[in-house]
Amino acid sequence: LTVVEFTPGLENIVAAKTSICHLDLESHRILIRGYDLIELAQKASFEEAAYLLLHGELPTHGELEDFSSRLRRERTIPNDVYEALRRLPKNTHPMDVLKLGIAALAPWDPDLDDNSHQANLRKAERLVAKLAILVANGWRITREKPVLQPAADLSFASNLLYMITGAVPSPREARIFEQTLILYIEHELAASTFAARVVGSTLSDIYGSVEAAIAALKGPLHGGANEKSMEMLLEIGSMENVQAYIEGLLERKQKIMGFGHRVYKRGIDPRAEMTKDLLKHLSQDRGQTLYYNMADQIQMIMASKKQLYPNLDFFIGPLYYLLGIPIELFTPVFAASRVTGWTAHFIEQQDENRIFRPRALYTGHRYRPYLPVEQRG
Ligand SMILES: CC(C)(COP(=O)(O)OP(=O)(O)OC[C@H]1O[C@@H](n2cnc3c(N)ncnc32)[C@H](O)[C@@H]1OP(=O)(O)O)[C@@H](O)C(=O)NCCC(=O)NCCS
16 A cells, blocks of 8 residues: 555645646636636626536537527426425525435436436536526525526526526626626536535436535535625624724634635635626625725735635625625525536546545554443443
8 A cells, every 4th residue: 555645635636637627826717628717707608608517618509509498498396396395494504405405306307327428418407407496496485485487588697696586687787697607617626526526436326416515515614605704794894893803803813704715825716806896896886885895905904914815705795795695595506506517527527437435544543452341441
């Protein structure tokens, strides 16, 4: 056995080969199948970016039409799945609602246990279409709000925002929201994606893989940070309180949610630069610049005191808040986009599979003889 040095959190360990996403720190770019994620967010639709991830190429006009109509057709959830969600306690966290929703959906998929490339692709498209509907209606059911039918004439992004808020968004709001979804769509081996690949590597099914990914995303060190960043801004409440609040947290050695990143240690996450801009524009449109100004000041304090920079989640928190999305849905919305990346990785894993089975550095007792219970002190 060759002993490899132990690295907590697998930092800097290469755990998979992929042609899906490359974090190019030299050029400060996130490449999705070779395309710059920021350029995609500026120019493409969510459907185009999702097609690119799943199928490997940007779609032609015809391919995009077909893909978009397949996604629209799949915006349905069996009533029995909704019935299962109705039995949950009314205060269930929407990420837990989502996990059950996906688990309950699995047996309805005719391709569930067919892990061929084509069947996996069909299931991935269904999951991208259906998970967003579960985000909105699963939350509606557990919060005793009326379930909404998807609007057939709306794009993926507009429909999701509509089904959450209950109002059809303006084209500008819909586009800003769509841009954040594109930024969330994929980011190499984030903890949730790694979890998705580990499940895929046992040749289990894609629904189970997405459930594992949702469970990983729920944690505040990963997807939950967007919710925490907005809760913090609300708690600070005014510009005068910013400095003392942040310094207080730092003195108590507490983490500021939305800052720091395992990969972007020396500079800002390229996605955070774009979301900051989007937040600025939306805040100006709304004449509601308080959260932007607070976030901007926190960014300055963190850079000077800790040399820590915001990640994607930091500015998305206030941005979603201004779009009227309830805070408890911020992480589920992240999942509605990232399911595309998870499923692309699942397919890639199964196309060229070897089961994940690392070793552990043992720190427990050496051999101890068993003593019958009467002889134990
Ligand atoms: C993202 C994150 C999990 C990366 O973790 P990591 O690579 O293991 O980094 P570490 O936790 O080892 O951090 C290194 C140092 O920076 C500090 N640090 C990291 N993130 C911090 C934060 N958000 N606020 C304050 N200090 C932070 C750590 O306390 C540590 O300081 P120390 O060396 O004095 O102990 C971590 O930065 C974090 O918890 N951020 C907040 C949660 C968040 O925004 N998550 C979303 C990620 S996209």
